[in-house]
Each structure stands twice: as C-alpha cells, then as structure tokens.
Amino acid sequence: MRRILPIPPIKSVADQVRDGLRAAIIDGQFAMGENISEERLTALFGVSRSPIRDALNALKFAGLVEIVPKRGSFVFLPGDAEVADLCAFRLMMEREAATLAMAAAPDLLVARLKAICARMARAEEDSDHADYAHADTAYHAAFFEFCGNPLVCDAYALADARIATLRTALTAPSDRHRADSFREHLAMAEQLGRGDLDGFRATLSEHINRTRRIATRELQRFKTKADAAAAR
Amino acid sequence: MRRILPIPPIKSVADQVRDGLRAAIIDGQFAMGENISEERLTALFGVSRSPIRDALNALKFAGLVEIVPKRGSFVFLPGDAEVADLCAFRLMMEREAATLAMAAAPDLLVARLKAICARMARAEEDSDHADYAHADTAYHAAFFEFCGNPLVCDAYALADARIATLRTALTAPSDRHRADSFREHLAMAEQLGRGDLDGFRATLSEHINRTRRIATRELQRFKTKADAAAAR
DNA sequence: GTCTTACATGTTACATGTTAGATTGATCAA
DNA sequence: TTGATCAATCTAACATGTAACATGTAAGAC
Incomplete structure (x- = not known):
C-alpha cells in the first residue's frame, strides 16, 4: 500500500x-x-x-x-597524532568521495558547493563564525551526499563529528584561517565545475594540510589553558 | 608509576x-x-x-x-545493491590501505602476504575450505595492519565482518572460485613485491569484481533455498 | 466470503536496582 | 617526611522489571 x-x-x-x-x-x-x-x-x-x-x-x-x-x-581530546590521522583519513575519503560524486552527479554537487560558498560569504559578512563553521562542515559533507555509496558515508561518519568539533573549537575562530579557507573552498568548487579533478585534489590536499597545522597549533594553546584552569 | x-x-x-x-x-x-x-x-x-x-x-x-x-x-541479509556497495567500498579502501602500507612497511606487508598464500595452499591441499576463507580474510586485513592509520582500519571494520560472512557462506565453498582467487592473491603479493602498484591495483579490482559476481549469484541460490525452507 | 477488529504473543525500549572496579584522601606507622 | 593501608566515593557494568509497540491470528460484523 x-x-x-x-x-x-x-x-x-x-x-x-x-x-x-x-x-x-x-x-x-x-x-x-x-x-x-x-x-x-x-x-x-x-x-x-x-x-x-x-x-x-x-x-x-x-x-x-x-x-x-x-x-x-x-x-574526546586528541593528541597531535590523532589530529594527523584524522586529517590523513579525511583527505583520502573526501578525495575518493568527490571522485565518485563527480561521476554520479557532478552538476548537483557543484551547485551545492557554490551555494554553500555563498552562505560562507554571508556568514563572514555577519561575522557569524559559528555559521561559517557549520557551512564548512556542510561543504565537505556534500561530497558524501552525492557519492552514492552508503558505506563511504558511514566511513566518513567515523571522523566528521570530531573534525567539526575541532573546527568550531580551534580553527574557525581564526580570521586568517577563515579567509584562506574560503578562497580554497571557492577554488575547489570552480575546479570541479570545469572538471579539473587533479587541480581539485591538489587544492583539497593543501586545504586540509593547512587546517591540520592550525588545529595542531591551537590545540596546544587549548591544552595549556585547560591545564592552567585545572591547576587552580 | x-x-x-x-x-x-x-x-x-x-x-x-x-x-x-x-x-x-x-x-x-x-x-x-x-x-x-x-x-x-x-x-x-x-x-x-x-x-x-x-x-x-x-x-x-x-x-x-x-x-x-x-x-x-x-x-544481516544483503540485497544485490548492498553487495555491490560493499565491494566498491572494499576495493577503494584496500587500494588506499595497500598504498599506505607500501609506503610505511613494504617488506613486512609482502612477507605477510606471502606467508598467508602458503597457508592458503595448505588449506586447499587439506580441503579445509573454512581455513581457506579465514586465510583470505587475513590476507585482505594485512593491508590495514600495516597502513599505520587507525581510522582507516576502523573504516574497513564497517565492512570486513560482512565480507567475511559472505565469503564463508557464499564464495569459499566454490572450488572454481578458490582456484581463481588463489592465483590472484599470489599475483598481488608478487606485484607488490616488485613495487608494481599499478599492476596490483588492476589485479585487486579484477579480484574483487569477480568475487562480487560469485557472491551475487550464490546469494540468489541462498535466498531461493531460504524461501523454500520458509514455505514449509 | 471478505473485511475489520480484538487479542495473544514476541520483542525491544526504557527505568531502576545491584555489583564491582578505580580513584582519592585520610589515617597511621616507620 | 614518607609510605602503606583502608575506607569513602564515584563510576560504568551488569541484572532485571515494566511498558510500549509490532505482528499474526482468529473471532465477529456485514
């Protein structure tokens, strides 16, 4: 029925x-x-x-x-090694998921990515860093939405909540990072838009590795602060 | 302390x-x-x-x-689509894990793979199909043991129990499949042994896709039998 | 004969009681 | 001071009781 x-x-x-x-x-x-x-x-x-x-x-x-x-x-409270593993894993998964999505539904994917870039620009204008972080999460999730394989999505779910947490807590508050990050998001959307998968992969790698460096640096500051608070 | x-x-x-x-x-x-x-x-x-x-x-x-x-x-009882997703996922994960393992510990990996091939040969001589299936599972797990990233292992864990189940229930009982499968396992170990990653990837793809065809075919027989039993 | 409903049954979802491991700090002896 | 012991406390692990829900079946209405 x-x-x-x-x-x-x-x-x-x-x-x-x-x-x-x-x-x-x-x-x-x-x-x-x-x-x-x-x-x-x-x-x-x-x-x-x-x-x-x-x-x-x-x-x-x-x-x-x-x-x-x-x-x-x-x-969770990751060490440097866990941050590195997380980033290596997401780089691999996002690269593969994007490749699958570009085979399955390239137009939908690119449209979604560009829409999210617009949202990011708006969030930045409003100085809404939380919404910028959410948009960032949604951007990377888009690769998986259109990749067509539930298992690939499940695999990303092993990491995405942690990544999103690190984003709001560590990377998104940095003005400099958001500016660099936005340019890279825009570049990736455009590269995929013209079917330049190799270029996309290079930009993605740069993007994630830079994010890793920021997160690792800010994590130290976070832990120092947390230790100081615990000592009191 | x-x-x-x-x-x-x-x-x-x-x-x-x-x-x-x-x-x-x-x-x-x-x-x-x-x-x-x-x-x-x-x-x-x-x-x-x-x-x-x-x-x-x-x-x-x-x-x-x-x-x-x-x-x-x-x-679990998969449909054809789930079997296909499972195989596409494991192909991707094993390809990437093997690449990582060849960068991290190529000698250990190749030695392990060859040892498992020897175990497979023994199992086949003894007509011990269950042990052949276990060795098969161990062979593919080896890529992840040496890949160096716990998250990649966790991701494979989303699929490997199901794959192992399909193996013992559907593919391992086939004499023909085990013979083809053994040749491919040996070939992959040798290709990795001489650093031929492209060749390895091609053989892996063939191997997994053939396994998928067998599993899909045998799954139909399994379901037919199960339905007949249920009708009684 | 067919459709609907009431009920019996099977099963997990949720609540709560009990147990045992880990930690902390106090007490006391050397 | 140092070190050991022990009790109090906190916590998750485990056991079990209750309730809500899904389903199949049979009784009843039409």
Missing part, C-alpha cells in the same frame, strides 16, 4: 539524546576532555541511564566520546 | 559476547537473515540482556546485525 502520511517521524529517546549530545559537543557546549558521566547526562536530559548509555556508545564509534570502564565518559 | 603491563587485559562481558557472536555469524553458525533476539542470545550466552544489547548495538555498526525496533534483531 502507498503511504499517504509519510512516516510517524518518531525517534527513540536514545537517538534524540545521541543527536542532541553530538550537536552540543560540536558546538562547544561541552569542552574537549570534559567529563560527561551517565549520571550527569541523566540530569541534563531528564531520562534514565539506559538511553544515555546507548547514546554514549553510539558516539564512541564516532570517536566523539571516550568511555573508560568504571571511570567515566569524556569528550 | 610506570605501567609494566600496558592494559589490564580483561574484556567486559559485552565485549566477549560481541566477539563471540561476531565469530559465530562469520562462521555460519547463524544463517544470514536469522532471528537472534535478545532473549535467545541470553539463553545461549548465559548472561543478562544488558551485555547482549550492547553487543548487538556494536555489531549493528559493523552492519552484521540489523535491529528492527520492537520486532527483533536479525543477522
């Missing part, structure tokens, strides 16, 4: 907690490394420990939370 | 159930599509529903188990 009313869009409590917590971490409402015990989240979300536990387990797979047995759950 | 034993090597009950269930599914002790309700597994493993639930959730991420809300949990 044909469904008229599409679907009762019910999400389990666990899924709601997962999505809410994920968004909260990405937007910096919980700091990297912060303790988020089941009990604390129970109070914050007003539900029992079961769905909280399920949500934490799900976010563990995304690398966003670390669960230490009998000790607690914490927002 | 410096830790001498790096990690307390205790595994939680949930982890044991996860690994045990994973191995059982891969080895065909549960058929594809079979109902594995929490209650049933509770009886089989002799533990409560909590760790069972955690294990099922973990295997859901590996695509090995499908959890349908309020209806039950089932061993």
